[in-house]
Amino acid sequence: MFNSRRRLLLVAPLVLATALVPSVANAEGPFVPPNQNTVNRASMLSAAEVESTLHSLAARSKGALRVEEIGRSGQGRPLQVAYIGTGETRIWIQGRIHGNEPYGAEASLDFLKTLVSGGNHAREVLEKITFAVIPLYNPDGYEAFQRQEQVHRVDLNRDWGVDRRIFDQINAVRASLGQPPLSENTYNNYTRHRAVESQAFWYAWADFLPHYMVDLHHQGTYYVDDTDEMTTFSVGISLDPGMLEPAQWDAVRRMGVVAADAAGKSGVVNVTRYPYINIPEGVTSASMLNGPGPRGEYANWRTSAMFFESRGGIGHKSSGYIVKQNVNGLWAITDAIADGSLASVDADRWSQIPPRGATIQTCDKFPQQCEY
């Protein structure tokens, strides 16, 4: 639904944005041109290319980067985690848990490339931090270019289903906030590590026990709040704040703030705050809640986890800045953790990040645009 009042009010900022960044505005405007309907996968690394890139980075790193195959996907593709660093603080980065949301792989590999470069910056960071990087969480989904894995058609970001104990806590928090409880149906519909990918990555998570996690996604195409500009990048937290320990709630908001600041420094990037979402069965959520493993065991660990969402309408023209905004966000979080400045970031600035606005209704003209 296009709001004509909003359009009238916002002609001025749109013109201004066009003047400031003519190349992007001319090429794409705030809407997605028809030529981006056909997803151009030539700009995306295949599963085999991700694997070979990881191995060439490992070879170049002189032993600093270790690539481990932690299992196989439902269709037999390797599930790989790249480990690098000697620091005490542990950060987990994952991309492509949704098979049709590609650039988490390119962004995490770009990030790894700098880490293995041997420069001073990388060396300093690796003394403070150890990373587990998963460029391709869902290789079968990616090859089919579908959200789910391909054996059970499970959404891997809904397959770390929580147990009764956590579910009851969630409903207690909701009651205290005056919200209706999640239903028994919701609880019964959770899948709990049905997919082999979920099993393998839960055990890798439980072995690594990350302090921090960033999960890289794509979303549809949205406005920035009540403006006529298009969101290119959103930062999000996947749980009711009341479910988090106060230190976690501060940490994840601070991560979002520094990522938003860094990503937004480029003139072509419009950063927003992802709307309220509560998906306890998601990977970031369950990892924040000491969620149970495939055999009901516990890691006794709570990660501070958040996610990035890049705009939809992906194609070769926009891939450069879409990848870059993710890389900038990852570096901002990493640097703030490595130099200790994350602790002094004002967590309340989280609420000042502009909210993601309404969907850009291009479905009539560009139906594929709405598949994300």
Ligand SMILES: [Zn+2]
């Ligand atoms: Zn996603």
